[in-house]
Amino acid sequence: MPRAGVCGCWGGQVLPLLLAYICYLLLGATIFQLLEKQAEAQSRDQFQLEKLRFLENYTCLDQQALEQFVQVILEAWVKGVNPKGNSTNPSNWDFGSSFFFAGTVVTTIGYGNLAPSTEAGQVFCVFYALMGIPLNVVFLNHLGTGLRAHLTTLDRWEDHPRHSQLLQVLGLALFLTLGTLVILIFPPMFFSHVEGWSFREGFYFAFITLSTIGFGDYVVGTDPSKHYIAVYRSLAAIWILLGLAWLAVVLSLGSLLLHRCSRLWQLIRGLDLKDGAAPDSEPRSQKIPISA
Amino acid sequence: MGSLKPWARYLLLLMAHLLAMGLGAVVLQALEGPPARHLQAQVQAELASFQAEHRACLPPEALEELLGAVLRAQAHGVSSLGNSSETSNWDLPSALLFTASILTTTGYGHMAPLSSGGKAFCVVYAALGLPASLALVAALRHCLLPVFSRPGDWVAIRWQLAPAQAALLQAAGLGLLVACVFMLLPALVLWGVQGDCSLLEAIYFCFGSLSTIGLGDLLPAHGRGLHPAIYHLGQFALLGYLLLGLLAMLLAVETFSELPQVRAMVKFFGPSGSRTDEDQDGILGQDELALSTVLPDAPVLGPTTPA
Numbered sequence: 001m002p003r004a005g006v007c008g009c010w011g012g013q014v015l016p017l018l019l020a021y022i023c024y025l026l027l028g029a030t031i032f033q034l035l036e037k038q039a040e041a042q043s044r045d046q047f048q049l050e051k052l053r054f055l056e057n058y059t060c061l062d063q064q065a066l067e068q069f070v071q072v073i074l075e076a077w078v079k080g081v082n083p084k085g086n087s088t089n090p091s092n093w094d095f096g097s098s099f100f101f102a103g104t105v106v107t108t109i110g111y112g113n114l115a116p117s118t119e120a121g122q123v124f125c126v127f128y129a130l131m132g133i134p135l136n137v138v139f140l141n142h143l144g145t146g147l148r149a150h151l152t153t154l155d156r157w158e159d160h161p162r163h164s165q166l167l168q169v170l171g172l173a174l175f176l177t178l179g180t181l182v183i184l185i186f187p188p189m190f191f192s193h194v195e196g197w198s199f200r201e202g203f204y205f206a207f208i209t210l211s212t213i214g215f216g217d218y219v220v221g222t223d224p225s226k227h228y229i230a231v232y233r234s235l236a237a238i239w240i241l242l243g244l245a246w247l248a249v250v251l252s253l254g255s256l257l258l259h260r261c262s263r264l265w266q267l268i269r270g271l272d273l274k275d276g277a278a279p280d281s282e283p284r285s286q287k288i289p290i291s292a
Numbered sequence: 293m294g295s296l297k298p299w300a301r302y303l304l305l306l307m308a309h310l311l312a313m314g315l316g317a318v319v320l321q322a323l324e325g326p327p328a329r330h331l332q333a334q335v336q337a338e339l340a341s342f343q344a345e346h347r348a349c350l351p352p353e354a355l356e357e358l359l360g361a362v363l364r365a366q367a368h369g370v371s372s373l374g375n376s377s378e379t380s381n382w383d384l385p386s387a388l389l390f391t392a393s394i395l396t397t398t399g400y401g402h403m404a405p406l407s408s409g410g411k412a413f414c415v416v417y418a419a420l421g422l423p424a425s426l427a428l429v430a431a432l433r434h435c436l437l438p439v440f441s442r443p444g445d446w447v448a449i450r451w452q453l454a455p456a457q458a459a460l461l462q463a464a465g466l467g468l469l470v471a472c473v474f475m476l477l478p479a480l481v482l483w484g485v486q487g488d489c490s491l492l493e494a495i496y497f498c499f500g501s502l503s504t505i506g507l508g509d510l511l512p513a514h515g516r517g518l519h520p521a522i523y524h525l526g527q528f529a530l531l532g533y534l535l536l537g538l539l540a541m542l543l544a545v546e547t548f549s550e551l552p553q554v555r556a557m558v559k560f561f562g563p564s565g566s567r568t569d570e571d572q573d574g575i576l577g578q579d580e581l582a583l584s585t586v587l588p589d590a591p592v593l594g595p596t597t598p599a
Contacts, residue, residue, distance in 0.1 A: 014428075014431045014432055014435055017424075017427060017428045017431050018428060018432075020424070020428075021395075021424065021425060021428050024395075024421055024424060025388060025391050025392060025395065026388070028387075028391035028394070028395075028417050028421070029384055029387035029388040029390070029391045030384075030387070031413060031417075032382065032387045032390060032391065032405070032410065032413070032414075033382050033383070033384060033387045035405070035407055035409050035410040035413060036381075036382045036387075036405055036406060036407060036410050037382040038407075039405075039406040039407040039410065040381055040382055040406055043365060043406055044365070047361060047362075047365045050358070050361050051358075051361075054354070054358055057354070058346070058349045058350050058354065059349065060346050060348055060349040060350065061346055061349075061350065069338075069342050070362055072335070072338050073335070073338075073359060073362060073363075074362065074366060076331060076334070076335040077363060077366060078509065080328065081328065081331050081332050081335050082363070083335050083339060083359055083363075092324075092328050093320065093321050093324040093325040093328045094321065094325075095317055095318070095321055098316070098317035098318070098320045098321040098324070099313055099314065099316075099317035101317070101320060102312075102313045102314075102316035102317045102320065103313055104505075105316070105505055106312070106313065106316075108397065108503060108504045108505050109399075109505075110398075110399070110500065110504075110505035110506050110507045110508075111401060111507075112400065112401040112402075112506070112507040112508035112509055113401070115507040115509035116320065116323065116324055117324065117327060117328070117331075118323055118324060118327050119490075119492055120323050121320060121323040121324045122492060122493065122496045123492070123496075124319055124320065124323060125320075125496070126495075126496060126499050128316050128319075129499070129503055129505060131312070132312055132313075132316065133503060135308070135309060135312055136309065138305070138558055139305050139306070139308075139309045200408065200411070200412075201411075203415075204411045204412075204414070204415060207415050207418070207419075208399070208414075208415075208418075211397060211418055211419075211422060212397045212399075212504065213393070213394055213397050213398075213399035213418060214399045214401070214506070215399050215400075215401040215404040216399075216401035216404075216508065217401065217404035237313075241309075
């Protein structure tokens with residue numbers, strides 16, 4: 001009876017998860033609405049005031065002429081041209097910027113501040129992503145596996161002498177702490193310093209980037225008024241790759257630990273339910289490997 | 293490949309990755325550079341003519357200041373055109389689409405949180421929501437894969453195909469189905485509904501959405517003369533498309549990843565030496581954050597019912 005199996009699967013596991021997911025979406029939408037509606041209205045009103053003040057100050061301009069001008073500017077901006085820069089500014093499609101864009105495509109971040117505007121560019125982008133995304137997944141997978149292989153195994157406490165246990169736990173703590181500092185703390189500080197953001201904005205950029213959401217409201221190396229070093233965006237691309245690999249390891253360890261904990265919980269429940277079991281017949285709980 | 297040292301293998305993989313990115317950069321530079329330069333020159337000319345026209349009363353610094361304000365507003369999804377009576381970006385359908393773009397990591401960028409509270413909530417919401425959405429995807433995949441494999445099994449039995457051939461046929465069939473139903477059909481609908489985009493652009497948008505790249509350069513926006521009800525209906529349709537399409541895409545990718553040819557290609561870079569059961573599963577399923585690979589069931593370690 002395969003149908004019964006499918007129905008059981010839906011009723012037992014999927015339906016509650018699906019309902020929880022929909023509720024979570026609605027909850028998020030409601031909270032964002034409450035938080036952002038006012039901020040947006042404020043921002044819009046502020047801009048309207050600025051525009052009115054501008055028209056009052058410069059009476060030779062009429063509303064329609066200004067609107068048309070702004071329209072042209074925005075159309076250019078959507079295509080990646082920053083009108084604030086002058087013609088001496090580096091191109092959006094020089095090698096460094098193109099390399100950074102290629103990186104955001106294969107990692108599926110896709111900030112959207114830069115996108116191909118030609119038909120040939122769009123077609124190439126599709127095929128490039130079709131090849132590049134799987135390659136990136138394989139690359140990060142093996143990089144993550146390599147990193148994980150160098151981590152120690154967190155065995156049962158009684159299996160090792162005290163100092164060995166301590167070293168293992170310290171090793172894991174050091175890996176997580178150093179990783180957090182090198183991936184999630186220092187880069188936002190550096191980006192904040194270079195871009196003129198607050199640390200909070202820098203951290204928000206780092207999180208949105210490494211979770212591969214990539215809104216594009218904060219992107220490094222895009223301010224035409226700043227003079228960046230040549231390798232700045234390339235360094236950012238390397239940070240993204242390393243960050244994604246590190247995150248893959250951390251999430252892998254997390255899922256592994258959760259899986260082991262659930263096994264342990266099943267074991268404990270099994271022992272609790274077992275009637276009249278002798279104390280010495282208790283089976284040894286399994287090792288909890290942190291690495292392969 | 294197995295004879296290579298691990299560091300050499302990783303180096304080779306890194307080189308391949310960087311080479312692929314470099315190649316992409318070179319091609320994109322060649323394709324996009326000239327049009328971008330042309331557009332830049334056009335904008336500069338437009339700016340110059342506007343300034344020349346209003347030189348009598350408009351200093352360049354004032355115009356720069358206005359441009360800064362326009363771009364700041366636009367970067368956060370606040371339209372700089374028209375008046376303030378425009379529809380809000382943060383009504384319920386728009387906010388729902390935004391939350392879906394977070395949980396699917398598509399992140400179009402057509403709107404982004406403005407307030408500090410919104411940004412902080414966004415980080416927490418994504419940190420909690422991404423693992424939850426991956427768990428849902430894992431559960432759905434676990435249920436749906438057997439259903440989708442039935443036609444393939446039936447054809448394999450009927451035509452007496454070898455397992456490898458049957459797997460290839462099944463993957464090709466599912467891939468074709470997903471491409472037609474979730475790529476071509478929505479692209480045709482989008483092309484028909486939205487008059488100002490070509491079919492190619494519509495396909496490009498659909499691909500960008502389902503691959504979770506989500507460049508957001510072709511998203512339908514407010515102020516196109518659409519009735520609010522129709523606009524919101526469109527947003528709900530996009531929301532449904534995003535969630536269903538991603539699931540279909542994952543199912544197709546999962547089916548393809550099971551093919552012996554694909555496995556052999558991945559194994560080419562695989563670590564040599566003995567591997568434990570946990571190593572057989574990659575860290576990543578389909579995406580950088582995919583914990584959706586269903587872990588093997590725990591062995592029964594003891595009786596779970598009273599003796």
